Amino acid sequence: MISRLSVTIVRACLRGGAGGSPTAVLDEVPLSDGERRRVPVLAGTSHAVFVSVRGSEVSLRFFTAEGELPACGHGTVAALAYLADRSGGAEHRGTLRAAGRSFAGWAVRKGARFRAVFEPGPVELREPTPDECAHVLPPLGITPDAIVQGARVASAGRARLLVPVASRTELAALAPDFEGLRAACDRFGLLGCYVYSAPEHSGRLAARMFAPSIGVPEDIANANSTACLAADLAERGITEIAVDMGDSLGSPATITASARPVLRLGGTAEVAVPVRELGL
Structure with a gap:
C-alpha cells in the first residue's frame, strides 16, 4: 500500500508562456484504478498521467476522476516535457505507447519550457446521425438548424x-x-463535444471542449480533439491550425496541429518545481 506519491505538475499547451492545462505526471507505481482516479482530484488537475520507462519505450496511462482514458493529447505533451526535463538534455525523442499503440514523440528545450510534438495516429470521421444532433446539440445551447454545416463524429481512441x-x-x-x-453523450457513447469557431485565413481558431461524461465539464486544452479537427479540416484544404482554448476558464492555452505529411500535434509546456507530495 503506497501512502504518499511524488507528483509533478506540468502546465501543458501554454499560450505566450502563460496559462495552460495543469496536469499531474508521475512515474508508474502499483496502484489500483480507484487510487489512480484519486490522483487528479488530490492534485487539483483534470488529468493524471502515469509514466513507465522500459528501455527505449515509454508507456503512458491517463486517468480522470471518472476513470481511464485510452489517449490524452495534452497529457502526452505534459509527459514529453516531464521526460525531457528529467533527461537534462536539450532534446528528448522516443517511442511512446498508450492503449496498445506505439507512436513517435519528442520535446525540445526552449529556455525554461519545452516544445513537445507527437503523432496521435489515425482519426476516424463520419457524419453525425439526426438523432445524435437532436439530443446532443440542445444541451450545448445550439439548435440543429442553427449549426454551421460541417458537424462530424470523430475518433482518435474514443468518439x-x-x-x-x-x-x-x-x-x-x-x-x-x-x-x-452528459446524459446525451452517454446515450451515444460520446466522449464529449468539441465546439470550434470558423478558422481564420491563417488557420487560427478557438475551441471549447465539454466532456462531463469523463468528469471534465470543460477542458482547458484538448489536443486529441484538435487532432480530430485537423484531420477533418485537411479534407477541406486546411492543413495547419492553431487552436486557442481555456479562455472561458481563465487559463489561456494553444494547441497546434499539422496534417501534412502526417498528423502531428504540438504544444509548449512548463514543468513546475518543486515536486508535490500527495497522500492517498
Whole structure:
C-alpha cells in the first residue's frame, strides 16, 4: 500500500508562456484504478498521467476522476516535457505507447519550457446521425438548424462530436446544461463535444471542449480533439491550425496541429518545481 506519491505538475499547451492545462505526471507505481482516479482530484488537475520507462519505450496511462482514458493529447505533451526535463538534455525523442499503440514523440528545450510534438495516429470521421444532433446539440445551447454545416463524429481512441459555430463570440457565449449533455453523450457513447469557431485565413481558431461524461465539464486544452479537427479540416484544404482554448476558464492555452505529411500535434509546456507530495 503506497501512502504518499511524488507528483509533478506540468502546465501543458501554454499560450505566450502563460496559462495552460495543469496536469499531474508521475512515474508508474502499483496502484489500483480507484487510487489512480484519486490522483487528479488530490492534485487539483483534470488529468493524471502515469509514466513507465522500459528501455527505449515509454508507456503512458491517463486517468480522470471518472476513470481511464485510452489517449490524452495534452497529457502526452505534459509527459514529453516531464521526460525531457528529467533527461537534462536539450532534446528528448522516443517511442511512446498508450492503449496498445506505439507512436513517435519528442520535446525540445526552449529556455525554461519545452516544445513537445507527437503523432496521435489515425482519426476516424463520419457524419453525425439526426438523432445524435437532436439530443446532443440542445444541451450545448445550439439548435440543429442553427449549426454551421460541417458537424462530424470523430475518433482518435474514443468518439466525440465536433461542432462548428460561426464565430468566437458565439463560442464564448455558450453555457451548456452539463447534466443534460452528459446524459446525451452517454446515450451515444460520446466522449464529449468539441465546439470550434470558423478558422481564420491563417488557420487560427478557438475551441471549447465539454466532456462531463469523463468528469471534465470543460477542458482547458484538448489536443486529441484538435487532432480530430485537423484531420477533418485537411479534407477541406486546411492543413495547419492553431487552436486557442481555456479562455472561458481563465487559463489561456494553444494547441497546434499539422496534417501534412502526417498528423502531428504540438504544444509548449512548463514543468513546475518543486515536486508535490500527495497522500492517498
